Amino acid sequence: MTGISRVATVAAFTVASVYAIELTSLAVRYLWVDREERRLVDERADKLRQRHLDRFEAMGRVVDRRPLSEVLKEADAAGRPTIPFTPVFDAYRTSSRKILPLGGVSNTHTVTGNYNGFWSIVRHDEHGLNNDPDAWKDKVDYVIFGISVVYGTDINRPENFVQTLRDGHGVKILNFGYATAQVPDAYRAQIREFFPLITPPKAVLWTAVDGLQGMYVHSTGKSAGQVMRSEVLDKYADPSYSQSLATRQPEVDAATWAAFAESRDESFSAMTIGAEKSHLRDVLFLRNLRTVIRLVKGWSVVPPSSSLDDDLRQSPSAAETACHEAVMAHDLDVLNKTAAELKEKYNTKVIVLYLAVRDRVDGHYKGNDFCYNSYLDSVKKAGYDVIDLPKIIADRHIAVDDLYEFNSSGHYSRNGHAIVADILAKELDRIGY
Template sequence: MRLKTIIPNLVIVFIAGVFVSFLLLNISNKKYYTDSGVDIFIHFILPVLLVLLALSALRLSQDSRLVIANVFFAFVMAVYGAEWYLTATLESSKTGADGGVGDTRSKIQVIEDLRAKGVNAYPAMRALSLLVDGDDGQVTSDLQSGGAPLLPLGGIAEKTVVSCNESGRWMIYRTDRHGFNNPPQAWDSSPLQIGMIGDSFTHGNCVPPEKNMAAVLRKRFGGVVNLGISGNGPLIELGALKEYLVPLKPQTVLWFFFEGNDITENTPYERRSPLLMSYLLNDGFSQNLMARAGEISNLYKGYLDKYMVKAINRTVTPYVKFMDFLQIYNLRRRLGLNIVSLGVFEGATEEDYKLFAAVLKKAKTLVESWGGRFYFVYLPESDRYFGVTPNNRIRERIHSRMMEMVSGLEIERIDVSEVFAAAPDARTYFFFPGSHYNERGYEAAANAVVAVIKNGPSDRSGGPISLKIP
């Protein structure tokens, strides 16, 4: 009988403690929120009200408190059961293009199967997979050359690589002479028409090379070099521009910005790397990567032969997976609540925006120094179009800040979010919530670029662009 009294009280106190934790977390991260009435209510007033409501339940009868405890327990079990199901579904049973269950092999299994057939395959590498945290709070490259850190900004050159699987089929392709996702002849174009800078969306995850944005632009304009690599942020991208595009001097440079993580995750992480910051702060800094392709490939092969599993799993540690599960990441994403949930923030600080602006200014100056044109291309993520909150406040805030930044720097822009918003159903541009674009999405984004470059740029103040929806 005593347990029947104690357990409901403990559950109610626990519920109140959860809301207190939300409040304390929001207070400690108040710099990520605006001073709008909605933000103040959601992040500060509502948790207080919920704490008071939970504590007031202690005044209810014993039977009522027992009902609350049972309902809460059932709710928690249902929520985490749904999270477990969604996590398992996304991990192991992606749907193929024909509607059936796709290739559920892991990346390691695919590589081993290819090697068994005589194909010397490797994982698609990225700079992010080489960066490690130091005891001093800085991040440095795990790859060494002559006793000094070396951070390649491309993958392993002229090898068959296994990239990703979101469609039910693994993306497998052969890298170019510098480790990027281009045809072999891409680097021979003279003059080079277009250079592309960006992350996994620019790279073309997770579609065949002939279906990504670079392929669409290549068909229309000819010479295109795509330097997109998964996980890239602004400092890595500036480094790629300085290492590879400055020597080539393309007529047009497209800087692709992905609103999902470029400013909220990649910028604060990359600024912790002294090597990457050197690309911004030191005009003469270079790792001479273009001339070291052979050395980089040999170092990569030695590193991957020894640490392949570590390199593949570096950014998806058991701790990260556990924290995602604890925060019901996949369920919130499916419901469109991953940004506005209490205590779960994805914002950016003023320091992050200032750093990004400095990077864009440096990139624009470099491109214009050889007479090239510099475009900023804004790529939206899937959260805008799935779930119960289509008007994502924090994503709109990022969009507004970036458009204001680009306008202030007098950079010509191409806003793909406008194109997707005008589509009958933008969800058809994605494989599933949280995925990269599918073939149709990449085509729509590339056509937005084609329309601006072909028909003339927008005014430098960032005025609206009228585009046809494919």
């Protein structure tokens, strides 16, 4: 056997051995790791929640310590079927095709969380979003897009800042906020699916927020500048593409309830939509082996959250908060193309709203972390009206506890929602659409 043949044989044996271990890791992950990962996430979240409740009790407040399972059982017993809030990170497969929801279960009570001392429960509208019944029939001046803080997680609907804008400040606004992957591609998708159902608004509030790109880079183990992709959301780059969700809400509802029935427990993470996994791609890139190794070493297999309590928090590293130019360029490209589509089809303008997150308000994020400065400079140069919430909060010397109290989940407290609503009402009046 020649030297080259021996090297080739050793290389082939090594590769075969590594992938044999990877296939074993796939089985281990299926049987144990994914469940253990979810348990660790839930254990961590419950620990934080209990700390918040302890602090609220120390202030003399009445808190609700019931586990989620008890809340759901009591709702069922009362004849009011209720489901946990379901973030959307990937598509379901129904019969022979995929469907990526852009909201939750329609016309259904939904538990959104308990980081403010009580279990917040809202009833979704006919498209699985957090609006009053028949809100879609009203003439609106604004539609707001965004993630969970816009949706209104951890707060009852009358008190979230979008509903407060509507009820307390007379702003005619519809809430398209939801927890989805690949922001802002999801905004473009919602426009394509839902705008034909409403009277075109004067403007949309297009929210940007610190931390999303870093979360996706870390959680997928990808290199800087890459984000978690959704095959379905990518298709919306084609102006003619649509999932026809307006007529497929029953499919969304059925698929979400089915996933809940399969994984019903006290977990919010269990209800993350992500049924479509590519086992072949995972094996090819040895992701199962790497996941098992991380868990065995005691590393978190979920991204380090900025929502840790003070004694658990660590200042984010430069790598975690880096400005990924490729991600920003993609986000700006989606914004510009969607703004052109909105103007052409609906004569609707775009207002860029940069949301404040706790880590920027309290100084953990600074300067151009997550492209904050670069992004705002770019959208201003492009001529968009901008509401820079972090700057307004800093200029007004609003304290972090005024926005969040002890809530380290990144979602505003009751008082925080009222403050944000007041700021936005004044800013919309300033812009003057």
